[in-house]
Amino acid sequence: MSTRRFIAADTDLTAAFVRVEGDLFRHMVKVLRLKIDTRVNLADGRGTECTGIIKEIGRDHLAIAVEERHAAAPSGGGPRITLIQGLPKGEKMELILQKGTELGVNEVVSFQAERSVSRIAADRRDDRLRRWRRIAEEAARQAGRPDIPAVRLTRGIAEAVRDSDHDLKLLLWEEERATTLKGAMAGRPAPANIAIIVGPEGGLTAAEAETARQAGFASVTLGKRILRTETAGIALLAILQYLYGDLGEGLPSGKGPVSPLTP
Incomplete structure (x- = not known):
């Protein structure tokens, strides 16, 4: 199964564990029903991406253990x-x-x-x-x-x-x-x-x-x-x-x- 990718604007992706809250948390858990141990990719919209595994799902947040962090690929060529x-x-x-x-x-x-x-x-x-x-x-x-x-x-x-x-x-x-x-x-x-x-x-x-x-x-x-x-x-x-x-x-x-x- 391919790794699901999400944009997590205004989220700090530099920590070993990334905390996801708000609308993105509700979308991932309530709509998509992602579970513990699901691998996901997060992008902050400013050039940083990380890949990790969901390790905790709480009432209002989830936590992702980061395995890899890298610069996002350009969105396309041109001006x-x-x-x-x-x-x-x-x-x-x-x-x-x-x-x-x-x-x-x-x-x-x-x-x-x-x-x-x-x-x-x-x-x-x-x-x-x-x-x-x-x-x-x-x-x-x-x-x-x-x-x-x-x-x-x-x-x-x-x-x-x-x-x-x-x-x-x-x-x-x-x-x-x-x-x-x-x-x-x-x-x-x-x-x-x-x-x-x-x-x-x-x-x-x-x-x-x-x-x-x-x-x-x-x-x-x-x-x-x-x-x-x-x-x-x-x-x-x-x-x-x-x-x-x-x-x-x-x-x-x-x-x-x-x-x-x-x-």
Whole structure:
């Protein structure tokens, strides 16, 4: 039988015995009904994994005797990708986190756009972030990723782009008429890291787009095709993983110019 693998975020994997509590404990014991002497693999989502055997099951925890500890294998080739997402309505952010994690996004930065319908009160920000991080963790577990995307919530686009130092920075903007996605990427060397900005349902204002451009983002159009906010980032992630990552044949990072959107 293959060793079951779990992501144990915020768990110290450096001890001889690893204590597992909370949701992961309940999943392992109540749902999967794992027993004493079951061999399992744990990953902390930050690059460390360990393999061990369940030696104790209590009322609210289990203990694993570590047999082997090692660095986690990379989650895939290609660039690191940050999705900067204008806060959408309802539960759309959860869908974006789930599918973005499946497609290998490394960081999701949500920002309160001027046209965002949803508003998160200051006293609820921590709770919302905890929920989003749990969703990313669960999506990473189901996708078999050894790492968990970082998730941040910022108050506006200026804060979201302030520290962006990515090789390729793209702004999907419905008001852009001249520069296409294909044109913006033509002739560029394969980037080591990429950031993309997607607005909320109502799009970005001209002032927000200018803030992004001042931070080095190139505004691009997807032509006549109109995508919902929860679709646009996912679609672009798939395109970028095809061009530069491990979706299909992919292209290794830093290996010279590419011809966008060609086999």
